[in-house]
Amino acid sequence: MVTELPKTDVVIVGAGWTGLAAAKELADAGQRCVVIERGDWRHDATSFGAPEEHDELKYARRKGHMIDTPIKTLSFRNTSDQTARPIRRLGSFLPGKGLGGAGIHWNGQLWRPLESDLSMRSHYTERYGAAVLEGTNVQDWGVSYDELEPHLDFFDRVCGTAGVAGNLNGEIREGGNPFEGPRSADYPNPPMTPSPPLQRFRDTARAMGYHPFQMPSANVTRAYENPYGAQLHPCTYCGFCERFGCGYFAKADPIICIYDVVKDHENFELRMNSHVLRVETSADGKTATGVRYIDARGREVFQPADTVCLNAYALWNVHLMLVSGLGTPYDPKTGQGTVGRNYAYQTMAAVSVFFDEEVWSNPFMGAGALGMTIDDFNGDNFDHTGLGFVGGGYISANQTNGRPINYQPTPPGTPSWGAEWKRAVRENYLHHVSLACHGSSVAVPQNHLDLDPTYVDDFGQPLLRMTFDFPENDRKMSAYVLSKAEEIARNMDNVRAVGTSNNAAEGQGYSVVPYQTTHNTGGAVIGTDPATSVVNRYGQMWDHHNVFVFGACLFPQNLGYNPTGPLMGLAYWTLEHMKTDYLANPRPLMDA
Amino acid sequence: MPEFSRRAALMQLGAAGLAAMTPGAAISQNPFASFDAKPWAFLTPDEARFLAALSDVLIPQDAFPSASQAGVVDFIDLQLAGPYGKGADLYLQGPFGEATPEQGYQAPYPPATLIREGIARFEASGTRLADLDASGREDVARRLSEGEGVDLGDVPAQTLFDEIWSLVKEGYFADPIYGGNKDYAGWRMVGFPGAHAYYTDFIGRNAPYRAPPRGIAHVPGRSRSASPARGRPAAPIHPATEEG
Numbered sequence: 001m002v003t004e005l006p007k008t009d010v011v012i013v014g015a016g017w018t019g020l021a022a023a024k025e026l027a028d029a030g031q032r033c034v035v036i037e038r039g040d041w042r043h044d045a046t047s048f049g050a051p052e053e054h055d056e057l058k059y060a061r062r063k064g065h066m067i068d069t070p071i072k073t074l075s076f077r078n079t080s081d082q083t084a085r086p087i088r089r090l091g092s093f094l095p096g097k098g099l100g101g102a103g104i105h106w107n108g109q110l111w112r113p114l115e116s117d118l119s120m121r122s123h124y125t126e127r128y129g130a131a132v133l134e135g136t137n138v139q140d141w142g143v144s145y146d147e148l149e150p151h152l153d154f155f156d157r158v159c160g161t162a163g164v165a166g167n168l169n170g171e172i173r174e175g176g177n178p179f180e181g182p183r184s185a186d187y188p189n190p191p192m193t194p195s196p197p198l199q200r201f202r203d204t205a206r207a208m209g210y211h212p213f214q215m216p217s218a219n220v221t222r223a224y225e226n227p228y229g230a231q232l233h234p235c236t237y238c239g240f241c242e243r244f245g246c247g248y249f250a251k252a253d254p255i256i257c258i259y260d261v262v263k264d265h266e267n268f269e270l271r272m273n274s275h276v277l278r279v280e281t282s283a284d285g286k287t288a289t290g291v292r293y294i295d296a297r298g299r300e301v302f303q304p305a306d307t308v309c310l311n312a313y314a315l316w317n318v319h320l321m322l323v324s325g326l327g328t329p330y331d332p333k334t335g336q337g338t339v340g341r342n343y344a345y346q347t348m349a350a351v352s353v354f355f356d357e358e359v360w361s362n363p364f365m366g367a368g369a370l371g372m373t374i375d376d377f378n379g380d381n382f383d384h385t386g387l388g389f390v391g392g393g394y395i396s397a398n399q400t401n402g403r404p405i406n407y408q409p410t411p412p413g414t415p416s417w418g419a420e421w422k423r424a425v426r427e428n429y430l431h432h433v434s435l436a437c438h439g440s441s442v443a444v445p446q447n448h449l450d451l452d453p454t455y456v457d458d459f460g461q462p463l464l465r466m467t468f469d470f471p472e473n474d475r476k477m478s479a480y481v482l483s484k485a486e487e488i489a490r491n492m493d494n495v496r497a498v499g500t501s502n503n504a505a506e507g508q509g510y511s512v513v514p515y516q517t518t519h520n521t522g523g524a525v526i527g528t529d530p531a532t533s534v535v536n537r538y539g540q541m542w543d544h545h546n547v548f549v550f551g552a553c554l555f556p557q558n559l560g561y562n563p564t565g566p567l568m569g570l571a572y573w574t575l576e577h578m579k580t581d582y583l584a585n586p587r588p589l590m591d592a
Numbered sequence: 593m594p595e596f597s598r599r600a601a602l603m604q605l606g607a608a609g610l611a612a613m614t615p616g617a618a619i620s621q622n623p624f625a626s627f628d629a630k631p632w633a634f635l636t637p638d639e640a641r642f643l644a645a646l647s648d649v650l651i652p653q654d655a656f657p658s659a660s661q662a663g664v665v666d667f668i669d670l671q672l673a674g675p676y677g678k679g680a681d682l683y684l685q686g687p688f689g690e691a692t693p694e695q696g697y698q699a700p701y702p703p704a705t706l707i708r709e710g711i712a713r714f715e716a717s718g719t720r721l722a723d724l725d726a727s728g729r730e731d732v733a734r735r736l737s738e739g740e741g742v743d744l745g746d747v748p749a750q751t752l753f754d755e756i757w758s759l760v761k762e763g764y765f766a767d768p769i770y771g772g773n774k775d776y777a778g779w780r781m782v783g784f785p786g787a788h789a790y791y792t793d794f795i796g797r798n799a800p801y802r803a804p805p806r807g808i809a810h811v812p813g814r815s816r817s818a819s820p821a822r823g824r825p826a827a828p829i830h831p832a833t834e835e836g
Contacts, residue, residue: 051787051808057766062676069683078694085695088683196798238789362801364784365791404765404784417650417733417757422781426656429782430800455685511694 002292004302008034008269011291011305013276013320016101017564018550018571019311020258021158024228025575027267031583034269034303036293038072039098041272044256048104048245050238056403060243065105067095067313074315074464075452078509080332084465086455092511093518094243095313099272102313102518103254103564104245107368107400108218110161110252111561112152112569114379115145115181120557123380124390132390136473137342137443139556142528142537143573145181151572152565153184156216159252160224160232162369163187163216177213177373179381189221192235197353197361197433198372201397204492210374215396216565217369218252226252228261241368242401251368272296277459279308279324279547287546288326294459306586307546307578310524314553318343318449318523319464327524327534327543332448332467338534340449342522343466344558345510347393347439347474349482349502351489354411355431358494362430363402371396371436374488377481378560379440389476393439393560395485404429411497435489437481439504441521441558444471449523470504478504519563521555526570528590536590538582539574545588548574623722624660633673634704640665641722642711647760649726649733656781657774659760667763667772668707668756677704699748703755710752713744767807776813779805786813 010026012019015037023033042048058064067073067090075084096102116123118141124132165186166176175191191214194202205212219235226232235250249256262268273296280289280302290304310317321327321339330341355361373396375381384390401407409432410424452465470478482502489498502508503516527533530542539554541547550571552563559566582589624641632640647659647668659665671677679702691698699706714721714732721732735741737757739750763772765779767787773779779786786805794801805813 050789051810054787054789055767055808057762057770061762061766062681068681070681073683076695078692082692083689085689085691085698086683086685087696089681089697091696193792193796195795199796234792236789237791237795239791240789358798360798360800362791362794364789365795365801370795404778404782405762408761417737418730419652419654422651422654422656426781429784454687509692509694511696513694513696 002300002302004304007290007304007306008032009305010034010307010309011036011303012309012311013291014101014311014313014316015099015254015259015270016096016311016313017103017254017568019101019309020254020262021568021571022309022311022550022575023268024258024262024265025572025579027262027265029579029583030267031307032267034271034305036271036274036276036291036303037099038275039273042099042245042255044104044245044247044249044253049247050240053244053247054238054240056405060401060403060406063090063094063243065096065098065243065245066090067097071458072316073457074319074466075455076466076468076512078467078469080446080467084452084467086463087512091513092516093520094515095315095518099259100245100253100255105243106564107242107562108159108251109369109371109562110156110159110216110218111565112180113145113148113559113561113566114179114381116380117559118143118145118148120390127380128384132384135444136390136471137445137532137557138390139342139525139527139532141526141556142533143526143570148569148573149181149184151576152569154227154572155565155568157188157227158257159218160189160220160226161187161216161218161252162189162221163191163214166213175213177375178211179375179378187216189224192217192219192221192367192370194372195361195365195370195399196359197355198370198397198399200359200492200494201433201435201488202372205374205488208488208491210376210488212372212374215369215371215373215398217367219250219367219369220252226257228258230257230261232256235367237365237367237370239364239366239402241366274301275459276320277323277461279310279320279326281325281544286544288544307548307583309548309550311550314520314523314551315449315464315466317549317551317553321524321534322451322464323461326547327541329450330448332446335445338525338530338532340523341532342443342525342556343447343449343468343520344441344443344522344555345468346517346519346558347441347470347478347504348516349437349439349478349485349500349504351435351437351482351485352409352499352501353433353435353489353492353495354409354428354497354499355433356494356496357431360430361399361402361433363399363407363432366399366402368400370400371398377484387476387480389473389480391440391442391473391477391560393437393477393481395481395488396436396438397433398436399433412499435485437478437485438560438562439474439478439481440560442471442473443522443557447471469510475504475506478502479506519552519558521552521558521563524549524553525556526554527556530592536588538577538589539570540582540589542588542592546586548578550574633669634677635665635669635672638715638720639708639711640669642715642720643668643756645722645724645729646733646756647763649729650757650760651764657777659764661774662764662777663772663774664760664763667766667770668759670771671759671762672704672707678702679704697751699751706747706752706755710744710747710749713747714742717743768811769807769809776805776807780813
């Protein structure tokens, strides 16, 4: 028995950053929006207050804000000849749950893509020849930096981002990232205050001829009102950022930045604790008719809609397409099909810097986006001739989350437990910083997402299955960027030991156990060719013109940057085309 | 007075000294004997003794308390009795089968069962970990951590070790409301000031931050004494109160 509800203009699956942005923009445009969210209602004011929120065990270890694997997980294997097993416990990445989605537990590291990132295939082909991309599925995004710039800028304003523009309308400026594309305006707020280790990284990197700058931060630095009228407060550097919600209203999140200003809109309705099972399609298959979901009372409901927006977490958007039969599933054997193709991740390595007692890092002070960064080895900011890889990553001294259960720095050679371990933790905790190498991830034919043949979720639907290992390209890239970071560390003063770690080290398979990043990308990528993309350059499905797709699942390959900035730029780009072009005259916005 | 047994602590101290002089000497007749009288939420006294013995190898006593002295076994007991132990956040649907280390936790039961069965398999060999001397305990810890040289039947030794080591670290460093980190032992050891956190004016300063630790429940602790200079003895277990 399925309850059919009255039709709405737009149904939006997921109440995170992109879902709430879509609801706000489309509701303002006169569209009646129904947002369907799997998790609980919550609010920064009532759910994330200190000191109760500052509970490392509950939120960082037991992952109180993350998706519960008994309800939603996926299976994983490194290669197609293995049997995938369910990710029974979250580890390598942490999708969120509830109002605001993963947007409440992010760090607030708010980046934008390089101009060359968005045309990666044409750019590298032109500069180095097509051979450097052999064996990869690297492709152009189909949307240019200039087209995205106003939307990237708008999201900086939604968040109250703190930083210094390195390129203001073409003028390179001291203190910012000189490699970034031109910005139409400076950041709305001044940069964060660097801690002692960050000051030392900055001075050493500069002396080595690099271009350090303060990481752009959505942990805001002064009282701020965003373009929607939402109020944010200055960050206290409390050190409980990633994996925590911010009760100080200092870390931009979808609840305080968007939900609060749309919740009373006459065109807005939010249905919590409602789990979307599938998108339904019309008899001719050309359009979606709405979504079927299990509501908070356990009833199966059909919500008809003229337009369907998929705004779930990147992996879940792909899952929803696969279980709904939207688009054509990718087959790695033939290379045909697009849904699940070009899954990519983030290639993380790190240098551990141990200071002597002259330098106090006090790692418990910090903020999610408190970092001093160089972009000299990201994207194609450096000459790749003869290196044998494409892409790169930023190197950043980050003082973000130095809480004592997860942060126990010990110099190389320290035993992993026992008396020596204990002494090393005690001696180094207050005198240590990590340099993150935040590397890109190319798409390759073998890495992909599909449906698991064996395992099912709580609703009886097959789990999403991830097949992934670090491509050779990224292993080389990561080793290279890591070596540059290590050089900087060894040139810093007051350093008595340096250690390195590399998730993509040669001979080491990608593992879902240690946390790396929640930057899962691709699987429903954007582009201009329906043979290699799920959506056209406006985020509209090639196969079903009234389905629009949002989020990092759109990335054709992953950048050397955190995904929230780029994916929100894409979201506002898509929404603009929906508002100004599509809704008045629904049709495919590009010819297939 | 912290709740850990003074007697057990003294025995440990004595045993450590003894073991240093005469390797192989028995640690005591009845280590962690006070555990028999405790109202455990999940553990049996024997299981508690196993966990105390193992966790004190992982975090032994020095100038700061050992794991069991800091309440780690009490912490583990409450964790295993609660949602974590029962596997509330674990996908536990089958089938279970061969898996790679990269695929993570694949035991067909939750942590409470893993630990109970693991200890039972180990002690079924007739050896009780708590009865071994210091080097014997360390040897077992090493074999468990490497997953070699110890027969636990179908219980994966490395998974068992990783789960316990993870719990031990949590018990030593989590907020004291969860039963471990007694008297802020772990936080004082590293210099972590706790849950009440406003550092806007301090973040740029290259200086020690000396506020005493304070947990979620607002109970202030004693501050860490000055950071022990290398080569000198570390701070005492109960350093004099510096502030507040």
